[in-house]
Amino acid sequence: MIRCPNCGAINRDGSRSCRECGSALPQTETRCPNCGAPNPVGNLFCEKCDARLISPEDVVPPEAEPAEAESSPVKGISLPTRSMETEEDASDLPDWLLDLTDENEADLFSGETPRDEAEGEAPSEEAGYPDWLSGLVDEGAFEEGDASEGTSDEAPVAADELPDWLMETSQSDGSSPDHPHVEASEPVESADLIWETAEEGTPAGDGVRSDASYEGLPDWIAEQADPSIAGPETSSQPLPDWLIDRAVEMPPFEMGPARPLPAWLQPGDATSESGDFSESPVSEPLETEETEPAGLDWIAEAVEAGASSASETPGSEDSVSDPPRKSEESVTDGDMDLQPEEEEAGVEDLPDWLAEFSEPVPEEGEAVTPDRAPSKPVETADIAETEEAYDLDALPDWLSEDLDEAELEESEPEIQPPSSEPPSADEHPAEEEAEEALESEELPDWLAEVRSPEVPESGQTAGVFSEEAAEEPEEVLSEEVEPETEIPEEAPDWLRDIEPAEKASAAQIESPAFISSETEGEGSAVDKEPAPEIAEPEEMPEWLKNLQPSSPQPREQAEPSAASESDERLARANLPSWLQGLRPPEEGAGEAGPFAEGAEVEGLASAEIPDWVRALRPQPQAEGVSHPERRERAAPAEMEGPLSGLHGILASTSVVDIPSDTEVSLAGGVSQEVTEQAELWQELLASPRSAERTVAAAQRQRAAGRTWVRVFFSFILFFGVLAGLWILPPDLGLSQTPSSQHAPGIAPLRDRLEELQAGDAVIVAVEYGPAYSDEINAMAEALFEHLRDREVGVSFVSTLPEGTGLPQPVVAAVYGEDSPVGSRDYLPNGLQGIAGFLMSPVAQEAEHLIVLASRPLRVRWWIEQNTALQGIAGVDPLPMSVGVSASAGPLISPYLQERSVAGWLVGLPQALAYRELRGLDNAAYGALPDVLMLAHWIVAGFLFFGLLYYLAAGKKGAQ
């Protein structure tokens, strides 16, 4: 989101003009010329296609000296990209700052300022950064300062006073080997300008600067200018023409009178200076991204002050061999040394915390590694040196307090080992985001400068430290012993300001790991980094008052009224979205949430919600009061089960909540028929399941009636037969045995069996079951008596497993103990078994075949297979006789009539007739034939009665 610098309206990212007032919005995105993907302003290369967003011509100045660049061991270093500031934008700066700028420019460049050449967009808005935000800015400066090997050797800041992310940020110095190399068209920053200005005094192209040329410069500037001091990397820094020209015309620096420069700006400006400590030459400012070195003028003044001090102390170049002071340690690429004399000269007017930077580091022999030298501590130290001429009275109170506190802790230098492994850029995404957003925001020049040290976190680090140098940090450390500085124990206020905010917004800003690790370590440069304690200056401009710390911790130190005022200003401040995320939360904000209704979010202006939007906002209602138009239906009571009668026990599963006052009506209406059917269905469904169904009852009645009819006729038949057997005399003669006319198969059968000789074999096929044994056994008895009389051998075969055993009682009754029955063979597989058996030698040796069957199928099998033997050579069909039950007789009659069967018996009456034909007495059967006849009459009577009933009642009535 982009906040309009004019009206404060929130606009979408990428908007070019405000949707409210139409004013131009700061550019937050840069379209990739290759793929069109939006990239944050400041990116040199596209995040998607790695295409170069800024042409090399815009980055590398034509005045760059390739010889120097090639001679430099640091390759591929370029300045980070940042929006250039235009002179027009400078008008947005406060007057006092503009005055400072103008004066610095006049003093340093004799009226010709880089701003004249630098054309670009200037922040269109006075970024009212609160103190906590300025702390971030300072943090960025510290980060830059951390980039140097061994930063401040002042009293270390307590690790617990620093937020983790800040400490990690401090660790993410520009020497990080993980930082990608980025060539950026970083605006010319004051340190570079100074360095290059000093370089102007040296013979061009040789890369070696005479000490005389640095006489007017402070040591740290001289170190920057002197490649012998600053290291080989520094010699490769090209200078723009305008700067070279200025350097030629620039008179020796003299410390001017101290100006009431806000101390909090000094580290920021110093940071911005440090941002120029890159070996890559500064190109001509881009038209769109030109950044005016806003802090250039005042830094120039500071440089003048340092130069004047340096001029008083000869041999500034000897500072290389001198024990490095804090400023030396904090020098990044420039290796700017400040002589003790210079420091002492300025210490009186410097705040203590700044003076600590001027304190010489007791350790000796430590040289500053250019590619790992942090920038911010150097800048801070430089400022401290330059501020010696400043009037403390002119400083704001909050700065004065910081200075006073710093004085108490100025001694105790401590050399800290440099951070060995700076984190990669992805370890501090919040800072990168801050940098990107800051770039996109309309920051004044000085803030842009202040922000510049933060940029190396993502991209400018590569501009400060080359990849090559970053890849071998340990070697550099081994070659050059770097001075280590000590950070004052007490953390500056701006750091303290950040801490609570950071804690509160820990979820929003993920602290880079390197901060915590650095903090937990032996002490990083940040830990020991002195920082001014920011207090609200008396003459602080209005926009600066908005930068007051808002976190609870600085409020304790600051005036309560000032804190509250700062809160209000912070609330009014136009902050970019990424900064809003860093805003320290208010007390109790965690409960209500930042977006809670009516909650005042600090620093955020109340949004103007249109009335129609407000009308859509849900109205809060009292608890338990339901919407009048959407009342919940009363839960229906349970109808069944243990929960019957209870309401609302089981959750309803209605898909659509129908209001209770809604009347359902059908447009077409319901016919009377449908209504009646529905009522009938409802009645049926409402009836209990246990109710008797008329249909079932009627069926049961009919079934019971049939049962009783069946039982009735059965009892009649039973008792009739029983009575006949019991009552009827045996010789009543109700029945007559069938004659030969009615039983044509009896006589042929008798004749055929009479032809059998003694010793002949007769095969009896038993093809009936137990149910027919009483009937067929009577026929078998008559036949076996005949066979016994003919002394014929008998063999039993059957296709039924139980078949051969059924005639056993008859055989026992006929033959007695001397049973001539031979084998009892079971013929498996039915029809095939019969065919196989008939072709077997046993069958072929037999003289006759008698089939006793209860069903026509079995008889047909035997008849068919026996007939089929006629076509087979060598096999003759057997003479065959059949004794079948009465049920199979009519169906087997065609076979019997066909004469393939010699004789047959059908049922018990023909068996008795056979006995009678043979001249035997049937007295043993007694009244059985008469009773059987009686039974037939009874059954015939039943059939006749049924016929009459059927005719009388009809078919439907009978059913």
Add this chain to the structure above:
Amino acid sequence: MELVGLIVGTVITLMIFSYLLGDNALYRWALALLVGGGVGYALGVAMRFLIFDWIVPAMGATDWQVSIVYAVPLLLGGLLLLKGFGRSKIAVLGNIPLALLLGVGAAVAVSGALTGTLIPQVRATGAALSLDRPLLGMVEGGIVVVGTIATLSFFSQRRRLSNEGGLRGRIQAGLRGLGQFFLVIALGVAFSGAITSALTAWVVRIQQLLELIDRLFFFGG
């Protein structure tokens, strides 16, 4: 022993008669006893046949030809048992004896039906119309022929021809009706035979019941 068998048979008979009152447990128990006893007896007979009629002779045979005669059916029977393994690959081997059984069975049935039923029945039907028979015989033969044709017409033409109009349709409808009549007569005769068979069993059973009562209560007097 005979008495015990008589008692048991009488009790089981009464249990079967209980079906007159509807399906009940006594009837089902007696029916299950009949079926179970029959199956068990059949299994025993089949095993006896297999062991004593095939395996023992096969193992005791000294002649290799005799052994082959016994071994091949045993091998086929063993393969048929593999059908009990369901759909496994080894069950496929059971298809060999099964195919043999079906093929041989079909051949035996067709040959037997042709030579034992179809040809003799057609011949008998034609012989019924012999002119050398007496008039009554000729009428009888005519009835047989007409009845046979009418019955075949009933099963073959059915409604397709009878629904046709005209004289042909009416003739077909008449034959169809005549065939139905012969069928009813034939079924009636068969039913009468079934009734006769059932009444015979009924009377014999009751006679045995009376015999039991006479033995138990009148000591055979």
